[in-house]
Amino acid sequence: MTRISGQVRIVGAGLLGTSLGLALRKHGVDVVVSDTSRASQALAIDYGAGREAAEGDNPTLIVVCVPPDITPAVVVAELAAFPNAVVTDVASVKQPVLDEILASGSNANNYIGSHPMAGRERGGAIAGRADLFIGRPWVIVPHPGNSFDAINLITDLALEVGAAPVNMEAVEHDHAVAAVSHVPQLISSLLAARLISTSAQEISLAGQGLRDTTRIAASDPNLWVQILGANASQIAPVLKDFAGDLAGVIAALENLSQPGSLTTVSRAIEAGNRGVSRIPGKHGGGHTNYSIVVAMIDDKPGELARLLTEIGQIGINLEDLKLEHSPGAQIGLVELSVLPNAEEKLVADLTSRGWRLA
Amino acid sequence: MTRISGQVRIVGAGLLGTSLGLALRKHGVDVVVSDTSRASQALAIDYGAGREAAEGDNPTLIVVCVPPDITPAVVVAELAAFPNAVVTDVASVKQPVLDEILASGSNANNYIGSHPMAGRERGGAIAGRADLFIGRPWVIVPHPGNSFDAINLITDLALEVGAAPVNMEAVEHDHAVAAVSHVPQLISSLLAARLISTSAQEISLAGQGLRDTTRIAASDPNLWVQILGANASQIAPVLKDFAGDLAGVIAALENLSQPGSLTTVSRAIEAGNRGVSRIPGKHGGGHTNYSIVVAMIDDKPGELARLLTEIGQIGINLEDLKLEHSPGAQIGLVELSVLPNAEEKLVADLTSRGWRLA
Secondary structure, eight states: OOSOOSOEEEEOOSHHHHHHHHHHHHTTOOEEEEOSSHHHHHHHHHHTSOBOOOTTOOOSEEEEOSOGGGHHHHHHHHHHHOTTSEEEEOOSOOHHHHHHHHHTTSOGGGBOEEEEOOOOSSOSGGGOOTTTTTTOEEEEEOOTTOOHHHHHHHHHHHHHTTOEEEEOOHHHHHHHHIIIIIHHHHHHHHHHHTTTTSOHHHHTTOOHHHHHHHGGGGSOHHHHHHHHHHTHHHHHHHHHHHHHHHHHHHHHHHTTTSTTHHHHHHHHHHHHHHHHHTSBOTTSSBGGGSEEEEEEEESSTTHHHHHHHHHHHHTOOOSEEEEEEEGGGTEEEEEEEEOHHHHHHHHHHHHHTTOEEO | OOSOOSOEEEEOOSHHHHHHHHHHHHTTOOEEEEOSSHHHHHHHHHHTSOBOOOTTOOOSEEEEOSOGGGHHHHHHHHHHHOTTSEEEEOOSOOHHHHHHHHHTTSOGGGBOEEEEOOOOSSOSGGGOOTTTTTTOEEEEEOOTTOOHHHHHHHHHHHHHTTOEEEEOOHHHHHHHHIIIIIHHHHHHHHHHHTTTTSOHHHHTTOOHHHHHHHGGGGSOHHHHHHHHHHTHHHHHHHHHHHHHHHHHHHHHHHTTTSTTHHHHHHHHHHHHHHHHHTSOOOOSOGGGGOEEEEEEEESSTTHHHHHHHHHHHHTOOOSEEEEEEEGGGTEEEEEEEEOHHHHHHHHHHHHHTTOEEO
């Protein structure tokens, strides 16, 4: 069973193009992979992401997976070469791409932008993986010229590879990704830059917090300067708000004896608590909407399975599960996320069945 | 074989105290756990972190694991109560703590500060785990009054729980943790605070980059305001350098047509690349030694239990488990961590039993 019945042409055999090809090929879709780099194209095809273009190819859908700065030109070229195909792209910024394509005078009714919210620090075909899109939002940004058929085709593409389609205006998308992706990238880079002048002994104290906050600072400057430049108008205001908060904290730390200074610092940390609590779980539902029950299990094989089997018997669906395995403690902690209305029953039934809850 | 031959008294049954007790108990050390909160103390003892204090206790080593603002007073009280014991603490800031203890007039020769670079966003005894210190640096900050015996005792403590001892001056330590811990904490909090005003749809686009950069923003404001306040003189200069770089990027993004603007943005990302590349890999800490196998399960009750039951039948012990539950995709991803020598068998056996692996 496949949602995509026609041929799919992928232009650009980088991380996203290759991953998309791999995911579609798993469902038996006929995928053509094309890249101006023969080496990337050959690698993606070797990988199983699709086949070379051939005489008589007649794609239903074209997905342009090239860097943002050349995305509009490649989309325009594909619209001209395949006038019967719907063309989408995966660039991280949508309004400037749409504006340029509309201004080109080509048949933009066949173009519908999209942006799968998936990626890795490593790029290129070599980093491609078929499960890259699973459970990730795939933003679709229709414009007034698009037919419902075109919108449905991109929706099917997203669903086919396991992503969750989300419709948004292009400018809404650009505002959203500034906050959740572009600003975090810049802040992470600026934070990591402060490490350049640390001594080897100092940096040896680095812990998981530093690693997590700076992980994306390893991202490709060539790609990111394009993204940040294209979305500058959305990013700059958020950075200015950040800079204002930062200035307040610096002033407080430099004048600790002034009344209210520690309150300023404390409020900054509390505001961070509130902000991070708004990030939904990986599923798309807010993790704050779940109730958490922590059960203790003996640290021996089969105990976790027994617990989950009993939860199944109780008839409660787990929304999420985290295992904290502490060999030294001889017990493990299992953090069970359930819908709030299920918490009371879960606690009561597990307790009556003899499970210890923390 | 244990390096610590005498009795260890742990004052404060929070995350660090409980974890330390669990780790020492694994080696059979006689551990006393004491906390002004009866509930915390009882939980830590239930957990296996040690026993209650008793008449005639005669600790060789006392580890004060209380919040930073009360650390000096508790250290002074312990020095007085147990004049034959070496007393250390685990506070995140060392020079102010040392200054206060030296100024107290107590016998500071028996006090030697230390700081295990280990923690979690979640605090309290409930979050304690015996492997918390494994592979983590444990900074020891001797002062001129300390004997070699005292320094060696803290070194043995660090080694006993699997940490890597590092000797530093107190002020060096405070400078280092400003860069690798305190500044990242504040920046993460300020970044997460920008999410408060995002819409639910915008925040639904959050990816792993945002989750990683803001994870530590969930940390406890009460603890952090103490740490940041105590180390303000080391933190403020780093934040000012950060603010200077940030102002440069904002100006560039607001004046993209000016020559050199994109170069400024590109250099910021490149500097981040250089900074993050300086972070050393984890030193054999817990989870880096595991192999990860990702299994796909249908998103319906009982599937996870069935998977875990079969893994139990295969006879492989799970070291960790993460569930990624994606309703949109109608499948869930289960990330299974196992010892490397178990990976091949797990993959082969699960595949032959019909499980789909990613």
